[in-house]
Amino acid sequence: MYVPQALPEGGELDLPHGAARHAQVLRLQPGDALTLFNGEGGECRATIIRMGRSSVQARIGAHAAIEREAARRVHLLAGLMASERMDWLVEKATELGAASLTPLLTQHCALRLSGPHAAKKHAHWQAVAVAACEQSGRNRLPLIHPPRPLAEGLAGQAEAGDGARFVLSLKPGAASLRAACAGLPAAQTVTLLSGPEGGLSAAEEAQALAAGFTPVSLGARVLRAETAPVAALALLA
Known part of the structure; x- marks a missing residue:
């Protein structure tokens, strides 16, 4: 508890x-x-x-002094989704060992938050993360950030320094995330960017590339916005 x-x-x-x-x-x-x-x-x-x-x-x-953290720290940046989907993502990202989760305000977000409503949602997600830790036996809480604009989230990662950066992409030619993971040291920190239900716009993906993110793919099938980052976290764990 x-x-x-x-x-x-x-x-x-x-x-x-x-x-x-x-x-x-x-x-x-x-x-x-x-x-x-x-x-x-x-x-x-x-x-x-x-x-x-x-x-x-x-x-x-x-x-x-029991530790159950993954060797690799993964910071998840995820486009803000409809309430129940965002709750599910926070829960599963916590169970899979994400070090932090930052909800991003993007062009195609189905949910818009500001002011007291945003603060209430943030507190709710923190409670979801606590419950997921209790259920899974994880004893370090992931850092759940308040929602922030995409540009602010990307800027924060740029200031964080070294580490691999991947953006989930549907564009032809995107490298396989599995193959990209194979070339990473086991303890390499990773920042993973994933879009909301409508995906990232072309301009937003271009912003990510300019910030040093590499486009990666999870395969030929198109996964739901809440499923894709969970699948990616499982590969990166």
Whole structure:
């Protein structure tokens, strides 16, 4: 269970609302064991010491420096999609080990976000990532960025320095992502750019190429906007 705070061995803590509710749904009782993590690596065994109607208290055990991260850090830039599809992508990208995910505002986005609505969606995606970590056993949270324009996302990657950059493309002549992966060192950082339901426009793909992205293909079939980056992450893991 995710607890966004320090977890000192031997300490006692009141579980935050989400974790407490999870423990209650599982019908845990005093004396039962659970695993806690704070998203910064490793995890702790803990023991329930008190179950209340709306609160749960646990005693923290020893910290175990367990790592389940992929050797290769993959930063995903994905065109903003319809709500349920974006939720699914955040969930699966987290399970597959993406180091970060940046939703991009592009020409063909089906969803437009700004102001409080954007902030609410961002918080929701962070919660989806937490739940995916809890389900999959991942103990480091991916960084979920707020939505930003494509140009801003590309500029951020340019400032990040070294690392391979790929953009999923349907253009003839795009190299196979599988073949491109074969030539990469196992620990090579990768930035992967994928479009929304309508894909990237020709001008947007040209922007990506100018920013140092290499066009790559997942094969002859056209995959859904939420499926393509998941398939690519599986190849890159």
